[in-house]
Amino acid sequence: xxxxxxxxxxxDDRPDDGVFRIxxxxxxxxxxxxxxxxxxxxxxxxxxxLATQAEHPHDFFTxxxxxxxxxxxxxxxxxxQCFVNACPHKGVRLVxxxxxxxxxxxxxYHGWTFDSSGANKNIKWKKGGxxxxxxxxxxxxxxxxxxxxxxxxxxxxxxxxxVPSLEEYLGEASKLIDLLADKAPDGLELVxxxxxxxxxxxxxxxxxxxxxxxxxxSTHPSYIRILEQRAKEEADxxxxxxxxxxxxxxxxxxxxxxxxxxFDHGHVLNWxxxxxxxxxxDFERAEELAEKFGEARRNWMFxxxxxxxxxxxxxxxxxxxxxxxxxxxxxxxxxxxxxxxxPRGESDEARRFRIRQYEDFFNPTGMATPDDTVCYEEAQLGxxxxxxxxxxxxxxxxxxxxxxxxxxxxxxDVKPARSVLSDAQLCDESLFASYYRxxxxxxxxxxx
Amino acid sequence: MSALSPSEAAEFLYREALLLDRGEFDEWIALFTxxxxxWMPAWRDDGTQTEDPDRELSLIYYRGxxxxxxxxxxxxxxxxxxxxxxxRVSHLISGVLVEEASDERMKLSSAFVxxxxxxxxxxxxxxxxxxxxxxxxxxxxxxIAGKVIRLLNDTVPTLLDVYSI
Numbered sequence: 001x002x003x004x005x006x007x008x009x010x011x012d013d014r015p016d017d018g019v020f021r022i023x024x025x026x027x028x029x030x031x032x033x034x035x036x037x038x039x040x041x042x043x044x045x046x047x048x049x050l051a052t053q054a055e056h057p058h059d060f061f062t063x064x065x066x067x068x069x070x071x072x073x074x075x076x077x078x079x080x081q082c083f084v085n086a087c088p089h090k091g092v093r094l095v096x097x098x099x100x101x102x103x104x105x106x107x108x109y110h111g112w113t114f115d116s117s118g119a120n121k122n123i124k125w126k127k128g129g130x131x132x133x134x135x136x137x138x139x140x141x142x143x144x145x146x147x148x149x150x151x152x153x154x155x156x157x158x159x160x161x162x163v164p165s166l167e168e169y170l171g172e173a174s175k176l177i178d179l180l181a182d183k184a185p186d187g188l189e190l191v192x193x194x195x196x197x198x199x200x201x202x203x204x205x206x207x208x209x210x211x212x213x214x215x216x217x218s219t220h221p222s223y224i225r226i227l228e229q230r231a232k233e234e235a236d237x238x239x240x241x242x243x244x245x246x247x248x249x250x251x252x253x254x255x256x257x258x259x260x261x262x263f264d265h266g267h268v269l270n271w272x273x274x275x276x277x278x279x280x281x282d283f284e285r286a287e288e289l290a291e292k293f294g295e296a297r298r299n300w301m302f303x304x305x306x307x308x309x310x311x312x313x314x315x316x317x318x319x320x321x322x323x324x325x326x327x328x329x330x331x332x333x334x335x336x337x338x339x340x341x342x343p344r345g346e347s348d349e350a351r352r353f354r355i356r357q358y359e360d361f362f363n364p365t366g367m368a369t370p371d372d373t374v375c376y377e378e379a380q381l382g383x384x385x386x387x388x389x390x391x392x393x394x395x396x397x398x399x400x401x402x403x404x405x406x407x408x409x410x411x412x413d414v415k416p417a418r419s420v421l422s423d424a425q426l427c428d429e430s431l432f433a434s435y436y437r438x439x440x441x442x443x444x445x446x447x448x
Numbered sequence: 449m450s451a452l453s454p455s456e457a458a459e460f461l462y463r464e465a466l467l468l469d470r471g472e473f474d475e476w477i478a479l480f481t482x483x484x485x486x487w488m489p490a491w492r493d494d495g496t497q498t499e500d501p502d503r504e505l506s507l508i509y510y511r512g513x514x515x516x517x518x519x520x521x522x523x524x525x526x527x528x529x530x531x532x533x534x535x536r537v538s539h540l541i542s543g544v545l546v547e548e549a550s551d552e553r554m555k556l557s558s559a560f561v562x563x564x565x566x567x568x569x570x571x572x573x574x575x576x577x578x579x580x581x582x583x584x585x586x587x588x589x590x591x592i593a594g595k596v597i598r599l600l601n602d603t604v605p606t607l608l609d610v611y612s613i
Contacts, residue, residue, distance in 0.1 A: 355509075
């Protein structure tokens with residue numbers, strides 16, 4: 001029997017006292033991790049992919065919800081469905097490929113066969129099998145996941161039926177997905193080429209880092225120096241940087257530089273002012289988007305936006321445009337699946353530019369991400385049990401956070417639960433509370 | 449000058465690798481032409497590699513030696529925690545084949561294993577795959593005009609830099 005956890009030992013959430021603290025055990029405890037897999041990842045909505053990953057009838061792709069293998073399949077009628085990717089017979093993973101097109105899926109072990117809508121079409125040597133009536137009365141189809149839904153081409157599923165509707169789960173954060181989707185009138189797609197990396201630290205390091213404006217100048221100075229040098233020289237061989245062309249992240253920037261928004265169910269946004277410029281791949285559509293959506297909404301489409309849909313999806317629009325899926329493996333090991341996400345139908349030049357910017361910054365083989373992941377691993381070492389268990393990393397912005405939105409949120413008609421408007425050097429950390437409150441909600445049966 | 453013999457071609461690759469193993473990065477970069485291609489394709493979901501670097505993602509895609517110079521600047525800057533304690537690396541190259549050879553241009557293919565030891569966390573890893581080199585004769589010296597790195601185990605544990613492939 002794994003040990004018992006008390007929420008107050010893990011999350012010190014006392015807004016009236018100006019306190020929000022996280023215990024180091026949250027990052028290192030393997031028993032707690034096992035509960036997280038069951039209750040956070042297998043107990044509620046998760047992002048599982050894009051509709052364009054299975055675009056045509058009988059297209060499929062595979063993945064995981066927590067530890068459970070899944071297959072997303074478009075059936076012969078063109079409808080997407082999501083099944084547990086395991087044969088009812090002996091539990092064998094039915095489909096091994098990451099993606100493909102198949103009308104029939106045959107289990108490699110005993111040959112049970114299923115169609116693209118999950119229906120069992122053949123049990124090998126059924127007639128001669130001397131099965132009982134009880135067996136015949138069982139459902140032999142693939143198990144459909146309890147909840148499955150699509151929002152603007154993004155697919156979400158839950159193994160637990162007892163969850164709010166997808167609409168309610170996404171809530172006001174769906175309007176930030178709208179910003180991304182509206183920028184892509186022909187739809188969103190994943191640029192071919194999936195990049196997977198691991199790091200030896202807890203999944204919540206990545207969860208936080210995407211929304212952590214505070215780290216940028218201290219974790220990435222080697223990259224920033226290269227950007228500065230490139231800006232001076234303007235050499236043709238190197239890619240132009242959108243971050244280099246903006247100043248919201250610099251210590252002396254003036255006025256409102258960005259801010260944060262927190263939403264119910266754990267979703268957060270960290271954003272920065274990034275004026276439309278030729279350093280951004282979408283610039284070719286800047287005028288068209290302003291005509292269609294008005295200038296204020298268009299400008300928001302160009303702003304730096306790091307969006308987390310709790311607990312496993314992050315879309316980073318800063319140096320380029322990245323979709324990240326967090327897949328926890330153990331308390332101290334995380335797998336990241338990453339793609340360049342892009343609007344269909346952009347020009348060859350914009351696509352090329354987006355890809356070059358992406359590789360430069362986002363790849364684990366690039367010039368920025370390794371400095372993040374190494375910091376996660378160094379943090380994991382510092383999460384060992386010790387006399388002072390409470391971290392001090394969730395306190396910035398505590399006196400700046402307000403209920404509801406602000407004039408910038410109003411521009412795109414978003415009503416966050418809380419928000420912060422930043423000037424240079426604020427770098428809000430109070431938004432992380434949204435993650436941990438959602439975490440506590442999903443864990444309430446086992447951590448109270 | 450004539451094309452390199454198969455054994456001379458292999459020695460060229462071994463010497464390139466030795467410069468990376470020893471961390472002699474300036475000498476390594478000097479092997480490349482100014483306009484060189486340095487390309488490590490990514491993998492599509494279906495198990496094939498990306499082929500069009502302008503429409504598909506690569507793990508690394510550089511046209512121009514200047515990009516490699518930027519990489520080295522970052523590695524040596526003292527401001528990159530991922531580069532603060534450089535992993536130790538050992539390149540093993542075998543199966544060197546001369547695929548095309550003329551007096552001024554050669555294409556080589558080879559298999560590689562790069563054993564890395566990340567001193568920071570006491571962790572060893574081996575990257576493996578195939579190289580495709582394009583060599584050109586430049587002012588009487590053979591230079592690398594193109595290096596394609598086909599990394600087979602492409603799940604990257606934490607980091608991969610130009611010295612570890």
